[in-house]
Amino acid sequence: MSERSAYEHVIKRAMTKLLVPFIQLFAFYVIAHGDIGPGGGFQGGVILGAGFILYVITFGMNEGRKRISRITSDLLSAAGVLVYATVGFVCMAAGGHYLEYAALPFSSPQLAGHLAIFVIELGVGITVAGVMITLYFLIGRELK
Amino acid sequence: MIDFALLFFLVVCAVAAIQMRDLLSSIMLLGIYSFIMAVVWTRLNAVDVAFTEASVGAGITTILLIAALSRTRRMETKQCVPPANLLIYGTVILLTSAVLLYGTLDMPTYGDPGAPAHSHVAPRYLEKSFEEVGVPNVVTAVLASYRGYDTLGETTVIFGAGICVILLLRRKI
Amino acid sequence: MEFIAGKYNYWIYVALMMIGFYAMIAKGNLIKKIIGMNVFQTAVFLFYISIAKVREGTAPILWDRTVLYDNPVPHVLILTAIVVSVSTTAVALALIILIYREFGTMEEDEILRIQKNGSAVPPGKPE
Numbered sequence: 001m002s003e004r005s006a007y008e009h010v011i012k013r014a015m016t017k018l019l020v021p022f023i024q025l026f027a028f029y030v031i032a033h034g035d036i037g038p039g040g041g042f043q044g045g046v047i048l049g050a051g052f053i054l055y056v057i058t059f060g061m062n063e064g065r066k067r068i069s070r071i072t073s074d075l076l077s078a079a080g081v082l083v084y085a086t087v088g089f090v091c092m093a094a095g096g097h098y099l100e101y102a103a104l105p106f107s108s109p110q111l112a113g114h115l116a117i118f119v120i121e122l123g124v125g126i127t128v129a130g131v132m133i134t135l136y137f138l139i140g141r142e143l144k
Numbered sequence: 145m146i147d148f149a150l151l152f153f154l155v156v157c158a159v160a161a162i163q164m165r166d167l168l169s170s171i172m173l174l175g176i177y178s179f180i181m182a183v184v185w186t187r188l189n190a191v192d193v194a195f196t197e198a199s200v201g202a203g204i205t206t207i208l209l210i211a212a213l214s215r216t217r218r219m220e221t222k223q224c225v226p227p228a229n230l231l232i233y234g235t236v237i238l239l240t241s242a243v244l245l246y247g248t249l250d251m252p253t254y255g256d257p258g259a260p261a262h263s264h265v266a267p268r269y270l271e272k273s274f275e276e277v278g279v280p281n282v283v284t285a286v287l288a289s290y291r292g293y294d295t296l297g298e299t300t301v302i303f304g305a306g307i308c309v310i311l312l313l314r315r316k317i
Numbered sequence: 318m319e320f321i322a323g324k325y326n327y328w329i330y331v332a333l334m335m336i337g338f339y340a341m342i343a344k345g346n347l348i349k350k351i352i353g354m355n356v357f358q359t360a361v362f363l364f365y366i367s368i369a370k371v372r373e374g375t376a377p378i379l380w381d382r383t384v385l386y387d388n389p390v391p392h393v394l395i396l397t398a399i400v401v402s403v404s405t406t407a408v409a410l411a412l413i414i415l416i417y418r419e420f421g422t423m424e425e426d427e428i429l430r431i432q433k434n435g436s437a438v439p440p441g442k443p444e
Contacts, residue, residue, distance in 0.1 A: 034281065034284050035279040035280065035284050037281065037378065038378070040283075042196055042200070042400055043192075043196050043199050046200050046203065049204070050203055077306050080299065080303075081303050084296050084299055085296065101277075101289060110274075110275070110276075113289055120292070121284075121288065127299050127302065128299075128400075131306035134309070135306060136208070138309050138313040139313070139414065141214045155329065158337065158360075161356065162336065162339070162352060167348055167349070170348075171352070174352050177356065184363065185366055190366045190387070190392050190395075192396060193396060196396055196400070197399055200400065201402075204403055205403055208406065209348070209351070209352075212410040212414055215417065216413065216423050217422075217423055220349065223344070223345055233343045245331055248324060248327040253323040254370070256372070257372060257374075259368070261368050261391070266390050269390065273379070274379055280378055281379075282377040282378065282389045283389045286393045294397060295397070298397045302401075305407050305408050308411070309411040
């Protein structure tokens, strides 16, 4: 009986160790390519959070907390909103309205829009990933 | 034809999800419902929305529901609804559906290019978005540039939900 | 017949909404109510997205081989709505966990009975 559960644990752990880096890479791909194809900040953030949640489910909550501490996940949730709001204020400092990307000092409004949208999607993705991880750690339960 | 089959599966999944007594099966059926909904949206060419529903609706909602189920009871206790209550529920649902169906009689035909939803703002976004924002995906351009303030509010909403759950569940009872 | 062929999809969406609505009002279990709320919300999103479709239009990603695109504005609104729906579900589940910790049951009528009488057994039944 204990041999069978040891085998199950080995299979789960080996597959998770293989899959989690690819899931995180795919999440960053989705965030970065949000302006060329379907995707964007929310989808990529949720996939990033799901990668961490897979790790926590397989290895247990204590192992998961060693990888992402409570302070890190709380700060991640807040950092994304802060980045988004700061981009707006930077646009105001450059002379335009709040969140007016055309006022940024780049060579053309298209380039300014492209770069600002990338920073914004990154912020949204970080917040969504942090919130998903926090939610799972709070609502989930460790089975003995 | 495939649209009709998908809608039929949607209705069957929805009815099964709310009728099962075993809540774990109910949550699984909700996940299947979300996936079929994502396929229907892909058939309707709404690729961003389908991506979000597949990842958020079928992924995170299922995980959170099962995690919450692990802390409570798995089986629903058998309900005996008194017939008076059933009459009230039936009347409310009939009234609401009658009003909604009366509203759909006025809706434009499905797929009509001259529908009122396609005038005003949407053609302007489609025509001007590449020269004003420079991003090929018009949904991302509208979401992050034309309606960027709404997206800031949405990010704050999801941050607020995280804070709410922290405040509710992190106290040592 | 033309009339039905042009409108039957809206009627199916109304049927889905009513299924979710029935689960929210008639079922006693709190998690069933949340499941019903999710079904209702997704049906409303489907209704909205079907307004955006244009016959022979393609996905709203700019491309040099087509001239007719779908309407992108409802897609944007529904993206926000999906994220708000998952936030609502998360807070509702946290509240359900607290309710279970406090009352020990998930059924709405037993909770109301405990609040009124102090015990979950209906009056008149032998304990």
